Amino acid sequence: MDRRIFIKTLTGAGVVAYSSLLFPNVITSKKSKNFLASDFDLVAVRGGEPEIMFDRAIESLGGMQTFVKKNQKVLVKPNIAWDVVPEKAANTNPKLVARIIEHCLNAGAKDVYVFDHTCDNWQRAYRNSGIEKAVRDSGGKMVPGNDERLYQNYDIKSGKRLRTTKIHELVFDTDVFINVPILKHHSSTKLTIAMKNLMGIIYDRGYWHKNDLNQCIADFATLQKPLLNVVDCYRVLKRNGPRGVSLADVATYKALVISKDIVAADAASTRIFGLEAEDIPHIRIADQMKVGTKNLSNLKINRINLN
C-alpha cells in the first residue's frame, strides 16, 4: 500500500472516530425518541383485535423502543399452561404474543425467547395453544420450560412465606422481561392475571400450594421481574377456570391492559372482569407489601376506545 494513501485513510478514520465522540447525538439521533416516553402509568384499550390494541397501547407508551434497546435479549412470558385451543381462552392469545415479538424485533432486539412451565404436557400445550407457531412465524424462539435443570435457585429477600425458589435461567439471561398473562377465572385464587402468571417461570409450584398460595404469589412479585405487563383481556374465561370446561365459559371482552406496575395491571384487569381488587387475596396482599398499587385513582391512565 502506498504510504500516502495509508496516512490519508488513517487520518480520515481518526477524524470520523473523534467526531463521533464529540457529537454522539448525530449518530444516535434516531433513538432520541426514547426521551419522549409517555408518563402514563397504565394504558387500557378496548374494542379492537388483540394485535391492533397492542399497537395502540405500546404507541401511547412511546413505542417498544422505550423498553427494548438494540441487541438486547427479550423474554416474553405468555400463559401456555393448558393443551387447549385459543378459543377456550385458557392460554394467552397467540396473535398478541406474535405482535409483541414483532415489536421487540423491530426495536432491535437480538433474540426474543418465549416459554412457560406448563401444567399439561408442554409440547402439546405449545402446539395446541397456537403459540408455538405464532412465535416461530414472528421470529421468536420457543424454549422448553418443564425441566428442572433449566431452573436456578434464587432468594426472595422480602418474601414472608416464600424465601427461596427455583427460577428459569432465561429470566436471568435476558435483559427485558415482558409478562403477557391472560385474564381468567381461577378456582382457588379467584382470578389469575399478571402476578399469578409468574408461577410459570418457577419450578416447584407444589411448594407454593403447600405454603399459603396467595402469600407466595405476592412474595414472588416483590422481585419485580417483569419490566412490562401486558394483560390479554380479549377472550375472558369467566368460570370453571383456570382451564375451563367448554366454550360456553368464554366471553369476548376485546380489551387489553398494559402497565409496568404489576399490581395495577392486575387491579385494572380485575375491574374489567367485574370484581374488586380488594376481594382478590393475592392482589390485596401485594398492595399491602408495596409491590405496586391497586388504587387506580392515583394512577395516570390512558384509556383508548377503538369502537
Next chain:
Amino acid sequence: MKLSDLKKIRIFFSLLFFLLTGFLFLNFIYRVNPLLFDTVIYLQFIPSLVNFINVPSLFVIGFAIVLLSTFFLGRVYCSTVCPLGTLQDLIIYSSNKLSKKKKSTFEKEKKILRYSFFFLTLLSPLFFSILIINLLDPFSSFGKILTNIFQPILIFINNTISYFLFNLNNYSVPPTEFRGVELPSVIFSLFLFFTILTLALLKGRLYCNTVCPVGTLLGLIAKVSFLKIAVDESSCSGCGVCQYSCKANCIDKSNKSVDYSRCVNCFNCFTACKTDGIVFERRYKRREKRESVDQSKRKFLFDTGLYSFSVATFGLLLQKIIVYKKTLIPESRTFPVSPPGSVSLDHFNSNCTACHLCVSVCPTKVLQPSYLEYGLLGFLQPRMDFIKNFCNFECKLCADVCPTDAIKKIDIAEKKLVQIGKVKFIKDNCIVVTQGTECGACSEHCPTKAVYMIPYKNLFLPELKVDYCIGCGACEFACPTIPYKSIYIDGNEFHQKAVMKKEEELKKEFIYKEEFPF
C-alpha cells in the same frame, strides 16, 4: 431370478420391518401418524390374532396372511416380519463380522422343551390369563426390550445433548418427558435381551425354534408347506457349506436332510451352496424313494392332529377369561387404573400382550408397565401411574397405536367422557383444612370440573361431583401433600361414561356499562 437372490430380498424386507417397527417403539416425537402404526404392525402374528379374536373383521387378518404364506413358502415370517428374529440376525451378523465366522452345526430339535413352551402358551389363556403369551410373544418381547432399555437410553442421550446446548443458550433440541423407569419391567426386559443375545451368539436361532410359540406354530405348518427347502442329492457335493451357513442349525449334512419345521427361510444356504445342491421344491411331487409309506402316513396324522389342536385352542381364546386379581396396592385403592378405551380391567388384562407400544408413545408417560398392580397374571401390562403424571385430556395416542385392541380405538370426544376411575377426597389430608391456607391445585388441573371449590371459612375447599370425573388423575398428580395424597383416583373395574358439565352459555360479547370500569 436365481435362488441365491432370495437372501437379498429377505434382507431388504427384514431391515424394512425392523427399522419401521423399531422407529415406532423408539421415537419420542409423539406426532407420528397412527396409520403408520397400524400398517407396520399389521402382519405381526400375535397382536393381529388377538385383535381378530376381539373384533373379527376383514381389516385385521394379518395373522391369516402369515399363516397362508407359511403354508405356501414356510416360515418366511420369522426372517422378515418378526423384529425379534431380525434382532437375532443382526446379533449373529455382527458377531460373525467381529470374530472369526463360526461354522454352524446340526443340532437336534429340543422337542420336549419346544412343545412344552408351545402348549403352555396355548393352554394359559384357558386356565390363567394371557400372561404366558405376554412373556413369550416375539413382537411384545421386542417391544419390551426397546421401550424399557433402548428408549430410555435414547432419551438420556437426547436430553444430555439438549442440556449441553442449553448452556450455550441454544434451545433447538428440546428435552423430552422422562418419568423414570419401572424397575421390574426393566429387569425383565434385560433378562429377555440377554437371553436372546446369548442364545443368538451361541446357537443361532435357537430361541425361535425352542422358546417362541409363534415359531413353533409356524414350524408345524411349515412341515406341510407347499414349497420346502431340501437337498438335491444329484447335485449335492456333500461339502457341507449349507450346514455351516444355517442359522437355525436345521441342515444335517451327513443325512443330507433339512428339518423344515425349524428352517426360518433365511436363504443363506442358497447363497452358500456352489453346486445348486440346495433347492426350493414342491413338497408333494412324486419322488421315488426315502420314507416308507407307513412313516409318512404316521407323520401326516401326527402333524394334522397337532395343527388342529393348536388352532382349536387358539380359538378358545374367544371365550371370556375371568381374571383373578389379587390387589396388593394400598387398601384405599380397590382397583388399578387401565387406560381409556380398555373397556374394563377384564378386557384389558385378557387382551394386552404387554408389547409396551402404548408406554413408548405416551407423551406424558402416565402409562407405565405394572408390577403387581393387576395381580401376578397381569405382570407388565401397562397401567395409569398418577404419581408419574396424569392423562392428557386431549390425547388418545395409546388407543391409536394398540395393536391388539386391548385399548379399543376411540374418538377424542368419546375419550373425554370415558370414566376410567373415580376421584376420592380425603378432607383431613387437605392443606386447606390442615393448614388453613389456599391451595386448589386439584381443581385447577381438573379438565371436567369434577373437582370444584366451595367456600370454606375464608378459603376454598375441594368438593367432588363424581359424575363429571373421568379419572384422568390430574388432581392426584397435582395434589402437593406427602406422603399421602389428599385426592386420588380409584380405578373402575368396568369403565363408565361420565357426564359432561353443562352450563348456560355466557353472553358472547360483553357489554360494558361504562366506557372503562376505572
